[in-house]
Amino acid sequence: MPSHAELSLEAGLVALKQGNYQTAIAQLEPVATSQKNTTAGLQAQVGLVMAYARMGQVSKAIALCQNLLDSPNPQVQEWAERALGHLKNRQKRQNTAKNSANGHVAANSTNNNGTGASQQTITKTNSAAVPAGSLRNSHVETIGVNGLVASGYRAVAKSFQIYWRHAPRAKVWQPLHKLNLLPLKLLAAGTFMALFWVIREMLQLTMTLTNQIFIKLAHLRPLPLFNRNPTVLVLVVLAIAIALSPWLLDWLLGKYYQQRELSKEVLNGHSRETIRVLQRACQQRRWQFPKLRILPIKAPIAFTYGNLARNARIVVSQGLLEQLADDEIAVIYATQLGQIIQKDYLVMSLILLVTLPVYRLYQLFSEWGNKFSGFGRWPAIILASCTYGIWCLLTGPALWLSKLRVYYSDRTAAEITGNPNALIRALLKITIGVAGDIGKQEHTSWQLESLNLLAPVSYQQSISMGSLAGHIPFTSLLMWDNFNPYRRWFTFNNSHPLIGDRIQRLCKIARHWHLETELHLVNEQALRGNHQPFLLQIAPWLGIPLGLLFASLIWLVWQIAYAMKILNLKWIYEDWSFVIGSLLIGFSIGIILRMNSLFPDIKPANLQTDDRLPNLLANPSAIPIDSINVCLAGRLIGRPGVGNSLGQDLMLQSHIGLVKLHHIPWLGQSINPQDLIGRQITIVGWFRRGATPWIDIQTIQTQNGQIINSAHPIWSTILAVAAQAWGAFIFLKG
Incomplete structure (x- = not known):
């Protein structure tokens, strides 16, 4: 349960967001006094500075800012120093505009020159509406200084701070060079055609399967309508859909x-x-x-x-x-x-x-x-x-x-x-x-x-x-x-x-436009990559063109052998389906080649824990094939029940953050991850850094010792063997 101080802090911040400054001051003052240098106390003092300033009590705001200069938190000190300068300027210039409807105390008057640019403002509180009694879900930000944001996790009420530089906007700017919209328009047309093709093929498959079922049933006849080409129908329906x-x-x-x-x-x-x-x-x-x-x-x-x-x-x-x-x-x-x-x-x-x-x-x-x-x-x-x-x-x-x-x-x-x-x-x-x-x-x-x-x-x-x-x-x-x-x-x-x-x-x-940037990112220059891991990553897909090359060589060899009357297998290889067999074999070989790198043995000595998660995400050279062994503890969250039968919405909520989970079930399991949603668990698996970071699960263990195994390596092996067997069958049978 949140403490009384947490509830008062939340109520005060919500009141500040709503513009009810008297209520905000009444709620925040006790917290600021009783919990001076704690995170909650600092949040309360920052909120009080803003509330005092918006109520016109500039001297009180200045006095509190001067106290915050002695705060043990360096970011709060920096914020207080900057806010103090604005407040003193405001005290000198009483004609400064005050915009209480928008929650601004403006340091300079707004520039209404038609460009939409505005001068620097002191602060703005931007807190998400939160249910009463839930400080952990509050989202409070101090624009231009530090954002004091609660983590949002039920398991741990841990606060952290975000610094926003608030880099300026352009007051006058030159238009950028005109863009060529042709690629976008061509892609939009291609998207429409692809959607049309997918819908038509799905409809055609449905009609064909329906008639096949009717043929198998003794007392039903296939529908003649389902034997027609649905192209015109799909186009007409899509045109009407666009219009409406x-x-x-x-x-x-x-x-x-x-x-x-x-x-x-x-x-x-x-x-x-x-x-x-x-x-x-x-x-x-x-x-x-x-x-x-x-x-x-x-x-x-x-x-x-x-x-x-x-x-x-x-x-x-x-x-x-x-x-x-x-x-x-x-x-x-x-x-x-x-x-x-x-x-x-x-x-x-x-x-x-x-x-x-x-x-x-x-x-x-x-x-x-x-x-x-x-x-x-x-x-x-x-x-x-x-x-x-x-x-x-x-x-x-x-x-x-x-x-x-x-x-x-x-x-x-x-x-x-x-x-x-x-x-x-x-x-x-x-x-x-x-x-x-x-x-x-x-x-x-x-x-x-x-x-x-x-x-x-x-x-x-x-x-x-x-x-x-x-x-x-x-x-x-x-x-x-x-x-x-x-x-x-x-x-x-x-x-x-x-x-x-x-x-x-x-x-x-x-x-x-000669502006300072909100983030100081280094000019874009890709790292020099190691091609071997990347080629291993895409080995199954490289196997497809290699399979095609192999099929071409085989076809050439058998054609020469037939022409020279050495061997007559033309009756097999005149059927071009052997090319499909070669593609499947190439795909299978690619899966096998990357298997050990994708799912290496997990050794306890090499396991990375929760605290290493930020560093794993920040590694600019990592790719999924790197397969970092991790052991993370936290709460399993995701969509409960039938809606998550494919495991598409499984995540681990640790005290550091959220990470996506991938699970493949094994036959005969009596319990599935969906049954553990909302419970504290320990995940052991392989962390993969891609555009969306995720963990391929090896095991999930609950606090009472229940263990769920995920069958990633097993299913990869089954897929490779199945593709190999099917490809060989097609290749030999023709």
Whole structure:
């Protein structure tokens, strides 16, 4: 149970966020007095400085800042020194504007020159709305100084601090060189064709299987309709879906996600700059003001859908408005404007319209299956797993477009607002907010996963990066994204580009405008890679072209032997299916070659523990084949029950942060990891550093001694043997 001081601190910070400064002072003063140099006491004193300043009690704020100069915490000292300078300047200049509606105490008057730029502000508290009595889930930030953020874990109430440099924005800036949108448009067209092909093939397979079943049954005849080519039907349906997508998505998101309209007045209360940015951008292009929507979820997300600029909808979550600052909200809205300008949102809206009903079916099957136990669950497990697989297939065609369009929208947002540094902060805060939401709920919410393709940041990226923020500098967390020579190979099946790559590009824009950057990243230069481990990593896929080369040589040898009448096996090798056999054999050999490196023996002396997790993530040269042996303790979290039958949402919540888990069950196991969700466990396995870090589990052990083994090496061996046997059969049989 939280202590009385923790409850008072939380209540005071929430009151500060809501602008109720008298209540905030009443709640924070006792904590600041009784717990002077503790983390809670320092948080309370920082909150009091802001509350006093906003109440006009500048002398009290100055006195408290002077006390904080003697704090044992160096970051608090730095904050107090900077805040003290602003407060003394304000005391000298009583005509300084005070903006209590937005929670600002401005150090200089806002620049309303039409560029959206503003002068340096003292502080802003940005705390997520939290349930009463839950200090551990609070998210408090001191903009321009230190963010005092609680970790969000139920197991350990451990505080950490995040320093935001608050690098400036451009007051006057030159437009960037004009981008060539042709690659984006071609990729959007290719995405549409790929989606059409996937839907058509799935429909064709369904119709064919249905008729085959009817043929096998004695009293039923195959349906003539199912023998027709569905190409025209699929094209017509997709065209109608594009035409109606804004209104159909309005209905779907309103019914199942509680989406509602967001008024300009409410948005203005969170970010006055956003309204100015939207109005200016729309007036320049002679557009109507976009329709604004909001989702009542705590995770910070934003996305856009529609088919024309005049009926585009920009959707944000409640969490985004609460966890981001004024200029950061504005720049996220500018990214959504960029997607409207680029017109890529049309295809993405179609993808969302097609996938949301399928995902909803998966959710319904999961909830239905959770009502049963034992053998009665199996029909729901099969249905939910198959539906989830279909959802993954339908989202697959949009992965490349989802990655590429983000680069364009980031650049457009920076150009519209002149504030690339705010976008850097926004992206990092979104990762923190998403990880905090996952940690709080102890699973990935349905909304996060189903809307992930259109979100500003992938939730998979946020799991480790967002939860470790504060334990290690962002520059260290992003080193892998910036310097690993093979990093882009590991984003092949990701829905978003690497955050470090995006931030590096935004830093280049800031330097182009002669701005200090929010993060001091070294100029992008990849490390010199060791090709041998990487070639071993991709050995199964290299085996495929090598198998093709082997098939070509075999074909040439048998053709020569037949022509010279040495050996007549042409009756076998005139059937080109032997090429498929060669490809399978090559793939199998690749799996076998990398087996020992991918799953080395785990020795107790070499095990890395929880405290080493930040260093493992920061290693810029690591790739998944490095297979670092780890032993981590924490709480197993993830989606409970049928919805996690494939193990797609398993995570370890340690006192350091979150990390993704991969588990492959073995036949005959009486207990599965889903049965242990919410319990304290110890994981032994192989840590892999890719675009999304994860651990391949060897064993899971509970506190009472239960052990679950994961069969990664066994299933890899079975896959290799099966591919070898099948390939040899095809190769010899023809």
